[in-house]
Amino acid sequence: MAQVSMTVNGKTASGEVEGRTLLSSFLRDTLKLTGTHVGCDTSQCGACVVHVDGVAVKSCTMLAAEADGADVATIEGQANADGSLNVIQQAFQDHHGLQCGFCTPGMVMSAAALLKENPKPSEGEVRAYLEGNICRCTGYHNIVKAIMAASGQDVSAIAAE
């Protein structure tokens, strides 16, 4: 066992981990931050996406020990300070970007990472960026629409197929 310490959503978090402890396990089981979902556990589905030092990673395919000293952001830290939904989260609600909601934490975190590096993405760029985030409910159209809307672009022309 080894001691790891990292910043999670702005607060210091530390705990004992085995070498094999995944970042997703540390977040969910040790820190009880269960908003980060584990879908496939094989780095395909993207439900576990969090930000490590500002970039999107699949937390099921990173060791907790690798994140020692890192700045980690999860879905729990995304809402505004007053508890209201942030722009991306609100857009997902407004545009019906979720149905069962299982993939949504990863979708929101990927969307946040995308808009940070590309504030006004095209529809094609949004779809390309979501290559590693799988949703089995929505068919993606409303997720793409929500992210476009969150970027401040007019989405009235995008069909809700």
Added chain:
Amino acid sequence: MYNFEFEKPETVADAVAALGAEDAQALGGGQTLIPTLKQRLASPAVLVSLKGISEMQGICTANDGALCIGGATNHATVATEGGAYPALAATAAHIGDPAVRNRGTIGGSLANNDPSACYPAAALGSGATIVTNTREIAADDYFQGMFTTALEEGEIITEVRFPVPEKANYQKFLQPASRFALVGVFVAKYADGVRVAITGASNDGVFRWSEAEAALSANFAPEALDGLSLSGDDMISDLHGTGAYRAHLCAVMTKRAVAAAS
């Protein structure tokens, strides 16, 4: 996965020392190794992360113009900062997905030598030099078959040097489920000739298509490849495509790469 000790040295020398331990294994970005460990297909006693080694990070240009990429540099960095070799940056920009590109490293990809990975085609197609803690290995000598390389036990890829060609392009036909290359072709035109490297197709891993190289060295145009074909007999054959289908794709994707080369 089975448990292991985790170490994160800060220098190549310390990493080499750590890898001297029994059943020690180097860890790049872990995008292949961690899933492998989960399946219990590997059970190292010690995992030595190479990501904390600052001298293995980043991109620079050598005096001879070659693009030098630190072994622990992730794909996203090559995609955004590798502009001096546009075809290589474009190749890196389409490996895996954005989150995978933020973790996976060039050294890890080349050390693993997955028969369907993109970087082996780029390295072989560019005649890159694989620099390790002990020596420099020409790409032509480095790739030795599926998941097999010239690396010795405990040897670390510290840097990869890519000579920058006049023109190059990588064309990947996606395997629709995994998004790995069903067939990927890297074509690069240098002053002294053209190189064509193909991934995803052969049972022996990445390989050069010498017949196409000769034809393209004489005339760098898609029609120079008319009539040339590869045999599918020794190619990967699975539910995603037969060997014959992959052999056909090799020719098609090579033509597309030549047409798109810039």
